[in-house]
Amino acid sequence: MQRRDFIKVIGGAAASWSLPARAQERMRRIGVLMNIPADDQQTQLYLAAFQQGLQELGWTVGRNLRIDHRWGPSSEERIRQQAAELVALTPDVILWAGGGQAIRQVSRTVPVVLAQSIDPVGQGLVASLARPGGNITGFTQFEYSLSGKWLQLLKEIAPGVTRVGVFRSSPAGAAVVGQWAVIQAFAEPIGVECTPLSIDDADEIARGIAAFERGGNGGLIVPLNALATFHRQTIIASAARHRLPAIYPVRYFAEAGGLISYGADLTDQYRRAAGYVDRILRGDKPADLPVQKPTKYELTINLKTATTLGLDVPLTLRGRADEVIE
Numbered sequence: 001m002q003r004r005d006f007i008k009v010i011g012g013a014a015a016s017w018s019l020p021a022r023a024q025e026r027m028r029r030i031g032v033l034m035n036i037p038a039d040d041q042q043t044q045l046y047l048a049a050f051q052q053g054l055q056e057l058g059w060t061v062g063r064n065l066r067i068d069h070r071w072g073p074s075s076e077e078r079i080r081q082q083a084a085e086l087v088a089l090t091p092d093v094i095l096w097a098g099g100g101q102a103i104r105q106v107s108r109t110v111p112v113v114l115a116q117s118i119d120p121v122g123q124g125l126v127a128s129l130a131r132p133g134g135n136i137t138g139f140t141q142f143e144y145s146l147s148g149k150w151l152q153l154l155k156e157i158a159p160g161v162t163r164v165g166v167f168r169s170s171p172a173g174a175a176v177v178g179q180w181a182v183i184q185a186f187a188e189p190i191g192v193e194c195t196p197l198s199i200d201d202a203d204e205i206a207r208g209i210a211a212f213e214r215g216g217n218g219g220l221i222v223p224l225n226a227l228a229t230f231h232r233q234t235i236i237a238s239a240a241r242h243r244l245p246a247i248y249p250v251r252y253f254a255e256a257g258g259l260i261s262y263g264a265d266l267t268d269q270y271r272r273a274a275g276y277v278d279r280i281l282r283g284d285k286p287a288d289l290p291v292q293k294p295t296k297y298e299l300t301i302n303l304k305t306a307t308t309l310g311l312d313v314p315l316t317l318r319g320r321a322d323e324v325i326e
Helices: 001-023 041-056 076-088 102-106 146-156 173-192 202-213 226-229 234-243 249-257 266-281 303-308 316-321
Strands: 028-033 065-070 093-096 110-116 136-141 163-166 193-198 218-221 246-248 262-263 299-304 323-325
Touching: 028 076, 041 065, 065 076, 065 102, 076 093, 076 102, 093 266, 102 262, 110 266, 136 146, 136 246, 136 303, 136 316, 146 173, 146 218, 146 299, 146 316, 163 173, 163 246, 173 193, 193 202, 202 234, 234 246, 234 249, 249 262, 249 323, 262 266, 266 323, 299 303, 299 316, 303 323
Parallel strands: 028 065, 028 093, 093 110, 110 136, 163 193, 163 218, 218 246, 246 262, 299 323
Antiparallel strands: 262 299
């Protein structure tokens, strides 16, 4: 047999051996429950980071992995229904963008990785950050002290603010109550008055901002909330219309025209979440994986918006910013 014929035979045999091996590779299934709509640009960025993280760990959609998605935001009942739909598909693990009791009410056995939970202990999702103790683990978005930092930064960029409107969803869960309590605790010693504003509906947001502005010397704090992301264009546009300085919890608010933002790099959170999903797919239990806090916080300032509002951003504040939009 000539050498080139021998190589063909060996090559053909290798190909035939690899096909059964590939065919026998087990297809794993992930459910993904997002708290913002499928067509939101941030959703796509988060999921791209998550899938990139999985691919770097050896998981490829269509080869050894299938991903089923459900979308929000919506009512708690609708989220519970979406969670139940994912559980019925018998996934190996669920990636969950939000928090709340919906997933726990549906299943206490399917492993769940939280990509951006606010207070999993306060919501009763885990026993503690160090020892979750059940079927849920993951990543928090921030510590409650961050809420006080928002007020400090707002006063630094807009010293004339003596009243702050703080957006809140209803019903007020543990995370909403916790953020509000910290903001009030920081506001009282410096003589700043706090006013709750509804974030449940776009029309309510616009009316609430208009009414709040009439009191004078106002500013806005937009805490972490899926509805804040969903209604961000309404909030940013209304704040601009009524010339109210506002601070937001994530960079993309400032990129969309908001004055200033400070919060965790949530895209990085989804990339890190891929690591926990990988570990669970390879046999680790959520109960043994500690809930992790953010490792990257970002301060972003929109100078164009500051100029429009007549604000002179201190050089010290600019120097601390991770991004300055001009």
